[in-house]
Structures are given as C-alpha cells and as structure tokens.
Amino acid sequence: MKTVQVSLGDRSYEILIASGLLGQVGELLGNRGIHPTIFVISNSRVFELYGEGLLRQLSDRGCQVIKSIIPDGEQHKTLKTVGQIYTDLLAHRADRSSMVIAVGGGVTGDIAGFAAATLLRGIPYIQVPTTLLAQVDSSVGGKTGVNHALGKNMIGSFYQPELVCIDTDTLSTLPAREFQSGLYEVVKYGLICDPKFFEFFETHLEKIQKQDSDVLEEVISRCCAIKADITSQDEKEKDLRRILNFGHTFGHALEVATKYQEFTHGEAIAWGMLVETHLSRLAGFLDESTSKRIMQTVRSIGNLPPIGSISIEILVEAMKRDKKHQGDQIIFVLLKGIGTTVITGDVQAKLLAEAWEQTR
Amino acid sequence: MKTVQVSLGDRSYEILIASGLLGQVGELLGNRGIHPTIFVISNSRVFELYGEGLLRQLSDRGCQVIKSIIPDGEQHKTLKTVGQIYTDLLAHRADRSSMVIAVGGGVTGDIAGFAAATLLRGIPYIQVPTTLLAQVDSSVGGKTGVNHALGKNMIGSFYQPELVCIDTDTLSTLPAREFQSGLYEVVKYGLICDPKFFEFFETHLEKIQKQDSDVLEEVISRCCAIKADITSQDEKEKDLRRILNFGHTFGHALEVATKYQEFTHGEAIAWGMLVETHLSRLAGFLDESTSKRIMQTVRSIGNLPPIGSISIEILVEAMKRDKKHQGDQIIFVLLKGIGTTVITGDVQAKLLAEAWEQTR
Numbered sequence: 145m146k147t148v149q150v151s152l153g154d155r156s157y158e159i160l161i162a163s164g165l166l167g168q169v170g171e172l173l174g175n176r177g178i179h180p181t182i183f184v185i186s187n188s189r190v191f192e193l194y195g196e197g198l199l200r201q202l203s204d205r206g207c208q209v210i211k212s213i214i215p216d217g218e219q220h221k222t223l224k225t226v227g228q229i230y231t232d233l234l235a236h237r238a239d240r241s242s243m244v245i246a247v248g249g250g251v252t253g254d255i256a257g258f259a260a261a262t263l264l265r266g267i268p269y270i271q272v273p274t275t276l277l278a279q280v281d282s283s284v285g286g287k288t289g290v291n292h293a294l295g296k297n298m299i300g301s302f303y304q305p306e307l308v309c310i311d312t313d314t315l316s317t318l319p320a321r322e323f324q325s326g327l328y329e330v331v332k333y334g335l336i337c338d339p340k341f342f343e344f345f346e347t348h349l350e351k352i353q354k355q356d357s358d359v360l361e362e363v364i365s366r367c368c369a370i371k372a373d374i375t376s377q378d379e380k381e382k383d384l385r386r387i388l389n390f391g392h393t394f395g396h397a398l399e400v401a402t403k404y405q406e407f408t409h410g411e412a413i414a415w416g417m418l419v420e421t422h423l424s425r426l427a428g429f430l431d432e433s434t435s436k437r438i439m440q441t442v443r444s445i446g447n448l449p450p451i452g453s454i455s456i457e458i459l460v461e462a463m464k465r466d467k468k469h470q471g472d473q474i475i476f477v478l479l480k481g482i483g484t485t486v487i488t489g490d491v492q493a494k495l496l497a498e499a500w501e502q503t504r
Numbered sequence: 505m506k507t508v509q510v511s512l513g514d515r516s517y518e519i520l521i522a523s524g525l526l527g528q529v530g531e532l533l534g535n536r537g538i539h540p541t542i543f544v545i546s547n548s549r550v551f552e553l554y555g556e557g558l559l560r561q562l563s564d565r566g567c568q569v570i571k572s573i574i575p576d577g578e579q580h581k582t583l584k585t586v587g588q589i590y591t592d593l594l595a596h597r598a599d600r601s602s603m604v605i606a607v608g609g610g611v612t613g614d615i616a617g618f619a620a621a622t623l624l625r626g627i628p629y630i631q632v633p634t635t636l637l638a639q640v641d642s643s644v645g646g647k648t649g650v651n652h653a654l655g656k657n658m659i660g661s662f663y664q665p666e667l668v669c670i671d672t673d674t675l676s677t678l679p680a681r682e683f684q685s686g687l688y689e690v691v692k693y694g695l696i697c698d699p700k701f702f703e704f705f706e707t708h709l710e711k712i713q714k715q716d717s718d719v720l721e722e723v724i725s726r727c728c729a730i731k732a733d734i735t736s737q738d739e740k741e742k743d744l745r746r747i748l749n750f751g752h753t754f755g756h757a758l759e760v761a762t763k764y765q766e767f768t769h770g771e772a773i774a775w776g777m778l779v780e781t782h783l784s785r786l787a788g789f790l791d792e793s794t795s796k797r798i799m800q801t802v803r804s805i806g807n808l809p810p811i812g813s814i815s816i817e818i819l820v821e822a823m824k825r826d827k828k829h830q831g832d833q834i835i836f837v838l839l840k841g842i843g844t845t846v847i848t849g850d851v852q853a854k855l856l857a858e859a860w861e862q863t864r
Contacts, residue, residue, distance in 0.1 A: 262660060265660045298624060
C-alpha cells in the first residue's frame, strides 16, 4: 500500500493506494472512530460491482448503513441530483456525526462531495474513486460541485474529505475508453511539473495500458502526490493550483461547445493539451522538437474522437464564460518545456485561431 | 462609528456599525480594492428603500453594478431561490473577481451568502443587514444557507463575508413586529454570557424601543462583539458556539411545527427562551427568582402571538430532526444563572412536557 499525505492544517488527510483496498474499508473506518450512520452514495452500475460488499463490511462493524443511488453521467451532475441526496439523507436523519462515502467516478465524487459539504453545513465524507480519472484527479484536492446550464462546475465548494481510498483493482472493470481518458490527466502531471515522471510514463506506457498493478500503484501515487503537493500549497486555486489547468482552457470550452455529449472529460483535455502545446510553441515559449515529442506521447495513448467542424469563435465564447477567466482576459497555462509552465492572460486571438487550425 | 473585529485568521473581517453608514458603502468598498462587477442582491421592498442609492454610489466609482432581486419571506429561503441567483449572476458573467452585496434581512443574507459561498466555489461578499435580527445575529458568524422541506437551514455553508455594514437608521423603516422580534435575540446575548449587558438591556429598554441612535449603536455593537467573540473561538459550531442556541431548540421546533407561518423567528425564539427558562428551573439549574426575572424581561419586550394547542409530541419530533441533535439525544442549552449556561443532552421527557405546560 502507498500513502500520500495531503497537508492542509486541520483539514489534512491521507490518500491510500493499493490493490484490493476496497475489501479493507470497514477496517480502515473502524480505526478512525465511530460514525453511527454511514451513507454510501453511488450510481447503480458501480454499486452493483462493489456496493453490497461495502455495505456488509460496514454493517458488520455495527454501523447503520444506508445507500443512496444517484443517476450516472455528466448530464446528471446538477443541483437536482444534489437535491435528491439531501432528501435521501435527511429522510434517514443524517446528522453531523454521520459519514458519507462516495463510491464511483468523478461525477459521483463531485456530486456527493458537494452534498456532504452543504448538508447541515458540512458532514464528513470519504472518497472511494473507481475510475482512473477520479483516482488521479477529482478525488484529490477537495473540489466538489455540479454543473449549471451556463457552464461546467459553476456551483461548488472547496471541501476536503477525511480519507481517499484508491483500489487499483477497480480499474479492471472500467471500459477501455474511460481508462484511456484517465491517462490524459496522468500525462498532464508530467507535463506541468515532473519531467522524470513524463519519461517514466513514456517508457512504461505498455505496462500501464496492460494495467500491471505495481506500475499502476506507482503511477497513481505519483499523480496523487503531485496534486496533493500543489493543492496543499494553494487550496483555493489562487495561484499555483492553476497550473493543473493545462489543457483545460480549451478542453472545458470543447466540452461546453459540444454540450458534454461527444468527448469524455479526458478526451476533451487531451485535445486541449494538443491545442495548448501548439499555442505554447506559436507564442514562442516552447521549441518545436519538444512540442513534437509531447504531441506524439499524447497521441500514442490512443485514438481521439474527431473535433470536426467546431469554430474557434464558439470556443472563445465558452472560454470567456469559464470561471477561471478574469474580466475579459482568457487565462492560459502554457508550457515552456516538459515540466515547466507559464501562466498568461496575454495571448492574441490570432494565435488561438492558428493553434486551433493546426490541431484539427 | 463602532467597529467589531471578527478574528478568524485569513478569514477575518470587520463589522462596522453607525447611523447613516449606507451612504458610505461606495467609499468603504473603494478603500478595499477593486471589484469590476458588483451584484446587489436584495428583495423588492428593501431595494426600493435603499437600492438605487447604493447602485449610484457604486457606479460612480466605476464598477459595473447589477441588481438581483429575490422574493421575500422564509418560504422563499430555498434552493430554488439560490438557483435563481446562480442564473442571474452567471448570465452577467460573474467571476471570482466579482463581489456580492447582500442587502436585507436574515433571509436575504442567508440565501445570498450561500449563493456567494457556492458560486464558482466561492466569491467574496458583503453583508448589509437591514433588520435588527440580521444585524445582531445572522449577519455575524458566517452561517449561510437555506431551508429544506425536512427542516430549517438544513442546507448551507460556513462562509465568512469580507465586511458587514450595519446602518442603524435602516431600523426606522422596519415594521414594529420585526424590530420587537430582533430584541429577543438581543436579550439572549445577555442571558447566555453577559449579565451586565442583560442589566443594561433591562434599564434601557424604553430608549431601545424608541430607537435612540446612541443606545442602538451600543446595543448592536455589544451583540456583534459577543457573537464575534464566540464564533471566533468556534467557527464550525463544534462546542462553544452552541450556547448561541439558547431558546432555539424549542424555538426551531415551534417554527417547524407551525410551518414558519405563525411566528417570526424572534417570536419563536422568545417562546423557546421562556420554555427553556422553565426547563432550566425544573431541571434544578436555575433558582426561581432569577427565572421570574428573566421571564419578566422577555415578556416586557412586547406581546407574543399565542402558542395555542401545539402538542409537546409534535415539538419533540421536530427537535429530533434538528441538525444539532446527536443520535437520539436532544441537546439543550440551559441557564444556571444570568450569563451562565449549561449544555445537556440529558433532559427527561417528563420535564420537557412540564416546561411546555407551564409556559403556554
């Protein structure tokens, strides 16, 4: 088992990563004090795989365990689903001594985390991410929230879990497309701050694709450690944390422009990284050979759905609505090299269009 | 002008109390850095009184100012109204450099504060409370939130404002019943921790009722200082802050049992304080003469709507659903004397019924 410590004063917590960890959740919770009532929030597909086993473990330790099943999919990441959780939990008399366990991908974790953050002004929760994307990204750092018709993740809180339990075995039941999507966020960590990890990724891609469990444990814990380090230094996304958004300025806009229907989050971020790598080069930050190496590695992860005929104007409009922009500026995280970023709000519209043209 | 400092580390802020302060909000904000866009959230009645003047002051300083009018009344303190604010603010491109100013009573402040806490995972906000209850209670301490069909304030966040501006002049436009309601929370502060302030209240009640502006400034700043002191020591309501709930265990239950239709919050809390004073005596914590003095002072504030035929069983049921209870225990803040409390989860059902009978 690998352990990553997230240091945030009295909101500090641990991320545990191991093969088979789901079978130990009851024991782990038992060691951490008693919660008379535990709510397991999951979607029906994930609950079918892991729910009953988890319920049994927790019931065996004398907890009252109640499941709350929410619909799956980004289109259900809404206030309405959060409202359903509130009603479920309140109907079963949730109080501040209760505990929420979110079991599932990023959507489930974000929704359940936001419900936990805002029910009774905050009840403790544990993340059990079961997708690669959730394991390396959304479950770490305390961002919770839901979408709004006018933009992704527009409603939410910074709210830290008590514990994150990552069982690498859950990845074996993940559809191939979902696993591939997670790898784009993995490679991002190397690109923004860890050239050695980028190299490790390049040289171990085959083992990663085959889900070799030692390599997966190493990869996931490295990603968690990087994200934990960044979020510990900048919990509220004022400065350093923004480097995590490499690929996300274009990526989010692409998701908005296609109404979250055509790309998984990881695929949209992959396209975003490709455009923003071009942009880094066009803006004079990145040399051509490094740019080529990056694009080759990103593309070697797998095929991406085509970006078709989306116009740059529609994307720019979506970027201006993104909550990370300040006034009229669009903020980009660009690369100066592998592992080195530059944040700029000063990119000419002409360059954006050119980077977009060169990518698609 | 009086200033009360709320000390919460990097979330510290000031409460300013003065006659005529609303005319200085533009200047006060100007001294605190620039927010390109300011959203003034208010209800139509309050906006009619103070809105245009505020908008003009802020526009004069070069801010883009947008009003968001929400419906008035406890029945609109819901997620639906919060959703309306999200849509309003996002449609006008709110970003993290924007600022929310909540102008109104406790309902407006709680809703707007929760919207500010959760839009874009938190944008800065300022409270301008215009009712006595909001000035001495809900605007201080960072509790924000809305009601749920299954209970009051079940959904919310702890989220601190940047500044609280209290203009005592706004009380002159307040309906008499609302002003009276606020006085019950005022007297509560004396009862839970400040015998000198309780005495000041008793001896100055006539001037307070006549809204003598020096006395009001003194009274409001004392209440804010007490609440600020308590919340600074216990932001997340783990321990000390619970003493603020004197009168609230029964009071909240009364509101729930009458579906928030028959009593203002202050009136419900007044009844709650009367019942819980009886209870303090019946449980052996409080002597009879002090109990009489307290009830006389509470009753001297004004007439209360009758509590009629509500049964103790219905109230107990509502109390058990309150988010402050732990498991099956109902937690009470009781008095050992004027200014001294005891928190107990160990009150016999028989005593509750007796205290209720003696009160009504």
